Amino acid sequence: MLRSDGAPAPGLDVFLAGQVFMDMIFTGLPGLPPPGTELVTDGLGSAPGGVANIAVAMSRLGLRTGLAAPFGDDMFGAYLWRTLCEQEDVDLAWSRRVPGWSTPVTVSLAYASDRSMVTFTRPPPIPTDDLVAEPPRSATCFIDIDRPVPAWALEMRRAGSLVFADLGWDPTETWSTDVLDRLADVDVFLPNAVEAMAYTRTASPEDALAALAGRAPVVVVKTGSRGAIAVDSATGESAAAEALPVQALDPTGAGDVFAAGFVFGTLAGWPLGQRLHFANLCAGLSVRHYSGSLGAPCWGEIASFGETGEVAAEVLERYSFIVPYIPETELERGADSVTRAEPTLR
Known part of the structure; x- marks a missing residue:
């Protein structure tokens, strides 16, 4: 990101720490296999998962992203490290390859x-x-408050x-309100509607949203296909934005992609409503692809989406404020400037 005077800001834009998973996604299934049977499908995708979902989404928006995570020294760990570092330009200076430790794996059966x-x-x-x-110098950091806020x-x-x-x-479904006390150390809170309620x-x-307002300066409640609602207690702003009207293929990681868009909009200094619209746009574009991380949009896809005719002109008009932020190089490269998790493996 750039400062208001046009010069690069020092350090990172966002820093994260967490667990990276190897995600394997089987598609085209009629249902789950009954005991003692085997299903055969021609759809298989693979991609980095876990905290990598949001790290990739942020990096694809041009945010300088640092990640602290352990990686196994097996072939999955090598693939994840290479993909994040070389393909997605995520800074792994705080990450480590751990000898003898197996990389976590998640297999998703989509039907x-x-x-x-x-x-x-x-x-x-x-x-x-x-x-x-x-901890590095960074404009923002992103955490989960399922556990106490880390010292870093x-x-x-x-x-x-x-x-x-x-x-x-x-x-446990106890939903202890003690978790919400951790919001005293948080600036922006982004739960989904089910968790928030x-x-x-x-x-x-x-x-x-009304109950959470004031516990953190900014609270956003993601409402899935309805979009999102938010309140900024510091400025008195409140806003709501509808979801992007697209056909969803795979919702994996959509909440993480939403968060990446909201972080970008915050650093860009946009009003609350514009931040919600951009976050919804990023999340909506991501669900049209398989996988959470490699389905995250780049600026080329964001720019070219307006030319697909997929949504009405009056809907696209809501996102016109984004145009000045699209890099010229991405306009030239278009939607094919990133690598997607393919639904088939040949």
Whole structure:
């Protein structure tokens, strides 16, 4: 990102720490295989998963992205490292290859409009937070508040970084409100509607947003196919934006891609409504591809989408504010400037 005077800002735009998974996605299935049977399909995609979903999405928007994560020293770990570092330009200076540790793997079985997943994972011998001995200079960092806010994120916030946070599904379904107390150390909170309603004991996304407002300066509630709603307690802004009207192929990682778009819009200084529209645009473009990470849009795809005729002109007009931010080089390269997770493996 550039500063207001046009010069590059120092350090990173965003820093993350977490677990990277090898995602394998089987498609074209009629359903799950019954016990003792075998299903054969000609659809298979593979891509980096886990925290890589959001790291790739941010990097594809031109954000200078740093990642701290352990990688296995097996062939999956080598593929993930190479893909993130060389293909996606994610800075892995804080990451490590761990000898003797197997890379986590998630197999997704996609059928009809649903999916089931099986995951293999073992705790890494090096805790992820231990990889961040010295937090980098970064405009923002992104964390999950399923656990206490890590010390490196607190240190970065004291140094001026904005802390963005999400959270995942509570497998215990107790939805302890103690989790929300961690928002005192967060600047932007981006839960989905189901999680927001569960933690606030409310019956609608709007009521959940009202309950969360003030716990963090900016709260965004993602409402899936309906779009997103948000409030900025510091400025008094509130906004809502409809989702991009596209045919969804694979929703994997759409929430992460939304978050990447919202981070970009925040660093660009856009009003709350524009940040929501851009985040919805990025998420909507991503669900048209298989996989969460390699399905994230680049600027070339964002630019060329307006020429496909997929949505009405009055819908495209909502996104006209984005045009000045599209790099000239991406306009020339177009939508094919990134590598996609292919639905078939030949």
